[in-house]
Amino acid sequence: MNDVIKLLLSHRSIRKFSDQAIDQETVNTIVAAGQAAATSSNLQGTTVIQVNNPDSRAELAQLAGGQKYVSTSSTFLVFCADVKRSAQACALQGGEFTPGMTEHFIIATVDVALFAQNCVIAAESLGLGICYIGGLRNNPADVSKVLDLPENVYPVFGLCLGYPEQDPEVKPRLPLDAVLMQDTYDESVLEAGIAQYDEHMRSYYRQRTGGKKDSNWSVEMKALVGKESRPHMRSFLHDQGFTMK
Amino acid sequence: MNDVIKLLLSHRSIRKFSDQAIDQETVNTIVAAGQAAATSSNLQGTTVIQVNNPDSRAELAQLAGGQKYVSTSSTFLVFCADVKRSAQACALQGGEFTPGMTEHFIIATVDVALFAQNCVIAAESLGLGICYIGGLRNNPADVSKVLDLPENVYPVFGLCLGYPEQDPEVKPRLPLDAVLMQDTYDESVLEAGIAQYDEHMRSYYRQRTGGKKDSNWSVEMKALVGKESRPHMRSFLHDQGFTMK
Structure with a gap:
């Protein structure tokens, strides 16, 4: 087993960070590593919003269900699925953007996740800790207002980054x-x-x-899939232009 | 810049592979590295189908639009978004699975992509080349038949793996x-x-x-988002249980 695979296997979420800042050059390197991930049909359907404004950070922490590390982590990034940029490129060529395709939604959402996971590996290779924040989808419309997201862009998840001040165990996985x-x-x-x-x-x-x-896994799964989960997502996506044709 | 980030930045798709097989232990290590990626609410919504049967490989290559490396790569994996396993766990606890939630679809699709990208990094760290096969979504219902996928599972993309027999350039990205x-x-x-x-x-x-x-990027984007793209996806997903509530 090589060092890269050891790094991948040692992942755990970090929710407590030191005060040490991450310099912008490092953030740029992390995001450039994300860009290097594969992207379907070269769509490059990811836009990353780096949230620096403390008021925005506090608001997002609240909207994510009171996850304070959204405001206390050194850096907080929001990963957005973006077909607006491609739509604009299409218009430049005299084309007419075809909105709301389920397939475009899938491509952009997958692009975002591939991109983000590359960022995570890059960050962890530099000794940083990370925590994905799916909780942004608790209130995606309000999150979109804070970030001024236009139509055909939606926030898939956030990512906290910082130097770890805790050392939790790796969580076991399914066999x-x-x-x-x-x-x-x-x-x-x-x-x-x-x-x-x-x-x-x-x-x-x-x-x-x-x-x-x-508890155990099936108890957790009953809580997750045994009831409606973020039932606002469908109409939020629809309003944001992802009508799922 | 460290070696991990260099590895991430050096990614390019490989579509021509040597005959050298990848031993099963290595495939298992690659998939275990995928499992180590973050997963929303611990859903672990990924199932990987390793396709060995040559007839199935040939059929999938055809269904993906005639991409012959689907059958010629040393190893071919299909990454499926899976909420069936969680539904079964939920039932074990006396819960009633709530099917068709858009949010569960997003969680599982994102889980798959995070998992797959970890597999890709692991594979590339071992000197292997990879190519994602989104073309499986050209004919997802037929692909699902070949793989005998049950309800609440869908094929997000495939992945060719093998020892490279070409050395293409890294593709430039957006600024x-x-x-x-x-x-x-x-x-x-x-x-x-x-x-x-x-x-x-x-x-x-x-x-x-x-x-x-x-050509250039905006010409490509006109071809991609300036027309309907895989318009069967919506009804395929619906039939597969992902009704998008």
Whole structure:
């Protein structure tokens, strides 16, 4: 196993950061590393908003459900899926942008995630810690107002960056054979994989909390997919131009 | 700039591979590196199907629009967004899965891309070349049949892996200041950024093709977003359980 793979396997979210700033040149390098990721049909559907204004940071922390590290991390980036830039390029060529295609939504959303993960690897290789903030989708319309996002752009997630002031454990994952399948989807492996992982996670939570947290993965999944989740997303996306044709 | 960032910046798609196989242990390591990526609410919404069967490979190559490296690469993986596994975990706890939420679709799609990009970095760190295959979305229903994908699972893209037998240039990207913005979305930077990049891409294409290809980014974008793109995606996703509530 080489050092890059060791780095990838050592990822954990960091939510407590030192006061040390990240200089702008380093931020630029991190974002340039993100740009180097693959992009479908060269769309380059990612725009990164670096939020420096303390009032905006405080507001976003609030909108993300009171995640204070959104305002206390050294750097906070919002990763936006952007087909506006391509639409403008299309218009330059006398073309007429075809809005609202589900496929464009997928391309841009995937582009953003590939780009962001490259940024994360670059940052972690420099000794920085990171935390993705999906909570921006709690109030995506208000987030879009704070960032002045135009139509055909939406905030997919945020990213906190800073020098770590904590050293949490790596979180266990599902067993490999419940995730990597051969030739066809094999439903028969799911039951054993979930059972094994539930046991693993139960002891992980117990150890981490001195026995206080008694949960496991399937309990977490019941809370996540056993009810409506951010039911505003559909209409928010529609209003933002992503009508899902 | 450290070696990890150099690796990230040196990415280019590889479409011609040597006959050298990738041993299964290496594939497992690459997928385990993918698992280590962040995942929203611990959903772990990624299932990877490693396609070994030569007939399936040939069929997928065809379905992806005749991309022969889908069948000639040493290894071919299909990255699927999967909320079925979580739904099953939810049911184990007596919960009732809430199907079709747009938010679950976003979480799983983003999870897949973060996971895949970690796999790509791991693979490239080992000297392998890769090519993402978004073309699987040309015929996603047929691809799903080949892979026997159940409801609540969809193929986001494929990934060819192998030892490179070509050494293409790194493709230029948009200028950083058209992609990284400060505090708010700044529409005023787009025009100059696109113009600069168009010029850059025109000379890149000319050089690469000995003057034959006369194009630029905005011409490409007109072809991509100036018309309907994979208009079947919406109904395919609906049929697959992703009704986008």
